[in-house]
Amino acid sequence: MVSLIVGGAASGKSAYAENLSLGLDGRRVYVATMKPWDEECRTRIARHRARRAGHGFVTLECYHDLVTLEVPRDANVLLDCLGNLLSNEMYDHDTNATNVRLLTADVVIEGVRHLAATCQNLTVVTNEVCLGGTNYEGDTLPYLQALGRTNRTLATEADFVCEVVAGLPNVLKGARPCAC
Amino acid sequence: MMFVTGPAFAGKRTFVRQAMGWDEDELARHAVWDVQNVGPETDLTALADELATREVVIACEVGGGVVPIDATQRAQREDAGRLACLLAERAACVVRVCCGLPQVLKGELA
Numbered sequence: 316m317v318s319l320i321v322g323g324a325a326s327g328k329s330a331y332a333e334n335l336s337l338g339l340d341g342r343r344v345y346v347a348t349m350k351p352w353d354e355e356c357r358t359r360i361a362r363h364r365a366r367r368a369g370h371g372f373v374t375l376e377c378y379h380d381l382v383t384l385e386v387p388r389d390a391n392v393l394l395d396c397l398g399n400l401l402s403n404e405m406y407d408h409d410t411n412a413t414n415v416r417l418l419t420a421d422v423v424i425e426g427v428r429h430l431a432a433t434c435q436n437l438t439v440v441t442n443e444v445c446l447g448g449t450n451y452e453g454d455t456l457p458y459l460q461a462l463g464r465t466n467r468t469l470a471t472e473a474d475f476v477c478e479v480v481a482g483l484p485n486v487l488k489g490a491r492p493c494a495c
Numbered sequence: 496m497m498f499v500t501g502p503a504f505a506g507k508r509t510f511v512r513q514a515m516g517w518d519e520d521e522l523a524r525h526a527v528w529d530v531q532n533v534g535p536e537t538d539l540t541a542l543a544d545e546l547a548t549r550e551v552v553i554a555c556e557v558g559g560g561v562v563p564i565d566a567t568q569r570a571q572r573e574d575a576g577r578l579a580c581l582l583a584e585r586a587a588c589v590v591r592v593c594c595g596l597p598q599v600l601k602g603e604l605a
Binding site: 445446449 | 565594
């Protein structure tokens, strides 16, 4: 069972995805994608950790190469989020190197496919960042294109796709796998 | 007229081709897209009336980011939003495409 949860910044998509994940069977595994490279990231990570506390999630950190991540076969995986993962693949904060190609999306897509094939339930959080037009300079537009491609591809393959608006689910595909 | 909207890179044209059974050439003949790129001082009502004669009109939602600092871009974004409302009023069917998935907001898919 693969679910894709999409939403804008602070739309409540992570909390919704967590609730959904809690209603699914399997050993709870949380795949964290945000590199704790400054105070703002650390604060955000702490907020998400506090929300998950007590729910029995084992946290695995994965910033790159999701395709190499090993999870148990009975795992109920929550992956949050593809926007971070793609950004990590495209831009290196330490060296300022970039790998901004549309095909970079495939690294993320293959990683999600790998998880989907090796665990029991997979819930994926992704971002809607393409509602502000296309007047961007530099590396931003290729990032938007690549994330769009990632979201479209994975939405085709997912069993359940849901957009979260103000914390509320707007189901785009499939039936809710649990009361969420 | 069917009006199709949604975020950039969401698969709007692919959806229209699949829904209508069109190839790229047929899409170009029967549909018009990127209508959100409105020129300055455009009569939006007249434009919407003209576009409503097409079979399919596709626009990208562009009003969901921060207000642009550039006045021209700001005005264009306003016009894009207003035009979308006028098109939705005139459309028999309005579809929003997100992550490649259609959601009917008005009417029914033909």
